[in-house]
Amino acid sequence: MSEFRFGLVSYGAYLPSHRLARADIGAALNTSAGRGERVVASFDEDSTTLGVAAARAALERHGEESAAPTALYFATTTPAYADKANATAIHAALGLPDNVFAADTGGSARSGVAALRTGAATGGVAVLADVIVGRPGSADESGGGDGAAAFAFGPAADAIAEIVAFASATEEILDRWRTPGAASGVQWEERFGLDRYAPLVERVTREVLASADNGRADHVIVVSGNSAVAKRASSLVPNAGSVSGSPIGYAGAASVGVALADALDKARPGESILVISVANGADAILLRATDRIDDRRQRVSVAEQLASGRAVAYPAYLTWRGLLDREPPRRPEPDRVSGPAAARNAAWxxxxxxxxxxxxxxxxxxxxxxxxxxxxxxxxxxxxxxxxxxxxxxxxxxxxxxxxxxxxxxxxxxxxxxxxxxxxxxxxxxxxxxxxxxxxxxxxxxxxxxxxxxxxxxxxxx
Structure with missing residues (x-):
């Protein structure tokens, strides 16, 4: 039996339906942007709307007989608002009671782990969402992805996966940063981050695997904004067989969530899942699937969502992200929403x-x-x-x-x-x-x- 009071009772992931072909990026910029497609949020989606979609999917599987979550924690590196909480809009869209606490834990990729740990400690729901924007031709543009995942925690007796162990190591490392207000971030040379992160990953992995049945995990996931860490993941994790990463590439605070949801889609009862997030240190979470997981998986798996999509042209994508300033339609632009009117009609x-x-x-x-x-x-x-x-x-x-x-x-x-x-x-x-x-x-x-x-x-x- 896990020492943790709360377990994971339901989860849900959401991947936007638009896809940008990396070949189109390469052709437009006369460079190599890789193969395949990038998951792209639509012009009317942001981290808040992605979070609502994922949270709805998670709470749909939560069970009608289950009580509302005690709290909602929202993690993102791309908030729609500063100063104003973004979690409250998700709270309102879900129709949660007003006594359910809602707060942002955003600001960095590591905030995704913070939301998970806090949700697990309080019996709340952790919502992780991001829209990754990179300068044209950058690694974030071609290797990033937009998406969200949500995880509801509740009594261990109802859990589809019990939390076996957490381990963390923190270090101040200047390998990825973005100044407030900037659309895209900057990265240091990847080998510098790899050298600093490698011993931290090994340490937290050994700590949590000490709680595993045989010192190993059935599913191992490593996510990081450092591409060298992602490429060398198999060699960094002791006693690991195959290691997977985020199925949509770097997704900021949502990377760890989308990857965990993908693993839960595949895990069988009794199997263990080791999730390692590498950002400003290293965090490891070890979970074990219970007999309830087959009946409480999300309705549409990450793989199924990833397999379907709608093509978007590269110029349209750049316009949606504000990186291409095109002539607007010759039509009156909408007026600002009234705060009092929105408050009066919040439920609608x-x-x-x-x-x-x-x-x-x-x-x-x-x-x-x-x-x-x-x-x-x-x-x-x-x-x-x-x-x-x-x-x-x-x-x-x-x-x-x-x-x-x-x-x-x-x-x-x-x-x-x-x-x-x-x-x-x-x-x-x-x-x-x-x-x-x-x-x-x-x-x-x-x-x-x-x-x-x-x-x-x-x-x-x-």
Missing amino acids: KFALSGSRCNKCGFVHLPPARVCKDCGIVDRMTIESLAGVPGSVATYTVDRLAYSPAPPVVDAVVDFDDGGRYTFEVADAGPSDLAVGARVETVFRRLNTADGVHNYFWKVRVH
């Missing part, structure tokens, strides 16, 4: 909460006090439609509306359990839609004006 705006009439069952979107069907007043039950599937009743293609990726496609959606509303369609073009198409709601950023992000829900074709 963030949690997609409508109201269902207690007398006739009519669902109102947005919520209303007076039933549009039977006219009864103040006899409503608040009900969130986030995650409820629906069908397209009709749709329109707007080629005049302002958008970083025109045209804008809007669809009128009829939800399966009642309710109708018009949503913008994400991750799709006009040819992807049809009347009757099945869609799901996704939390996205509608626009940004004067530094204020306007978050709301869109729909995506199944």
Whole structure:
């Protein structure tokens, strides 16, 4: 039995649907950018929206009978806001009670481990998400990836994986840095970091493997922003067979989360997972899968998400990341969202909460006090439609509306359990839609004006 009070009870990962071919990068810059594709967040996604998607996937598998998490810890190196907490938007989008503590642990890649350790210590949920931006032609551009993962911790009796041991070693190393406000970071020569990190990795690995059944782990993962560490991982870990890394490349604070989710997708009951994160030191986490893991895996594995994608052109990607300043559409840009108005409508705006009439069952979107069907007043039950599937009743293609990726496609959606509303369609073009198409709601950023992000829900074709 593990000495830790809380175990991992559910998890979820989210990989954006867009893919950038590295060959396109190489062709545009007349250089070698490697083979394959890079996972790319859409223009309306940021670390907060990625975190919501992963957290929803994790809590979906958490079980209806389980209590809400005690806290939410959000780790990212690319926060949508400074000063203002980003975890609170995730908290609101998940519809968590207001007594659930939510805070950011961001700032560095190591904050992902900090969120995991804190979540495991308190029975909270750790959400790790990042959108990695590199200068054109850089290693972060071609070797990075955007993604998120979330992990809910609860009573050990309900765990799908018990935490066997933690070990950490800290050292001040100037091998990767980014000044506040800069879009991309800088890296020192990789061999310098490798020389400093190697003994730390060996030390923390030996410490946690001392708690393993046979001094070995069935699944070994090493993630690092230092490419030399990633390449030499097998030689750095004592008593390790095959060693894997992040399946999407360097993903900042999310690297350790996406890699762990991928390992949990594959682990069988009784198998152990050793996760080593190398950033400003070395951290090792040893877990052991329980008999419950087969019934509580995430619905769509990391490998399945990675295998499907939608191509994005290199110029469009650069525009989305603000690295290519293109002429904007000749349309009025959106106004800044009002703070008081957003606060008054927070349940609708963030949690997609409508109201269902207690007398006739009519669902109102947005919520209303007076039933549009039977006219009864103040006899409503608040009900969130986030995650409820629906069908397209009709749709329109707007080629005049302002958008970083025109045209804008809007669809009128009829939800399966009642309710109708018009949503913008994400991750799709006009040819992807049809009347009757099945869609799901996704939390996205509608626009940004004067530094204020306007978050709301869109729909995506199944």
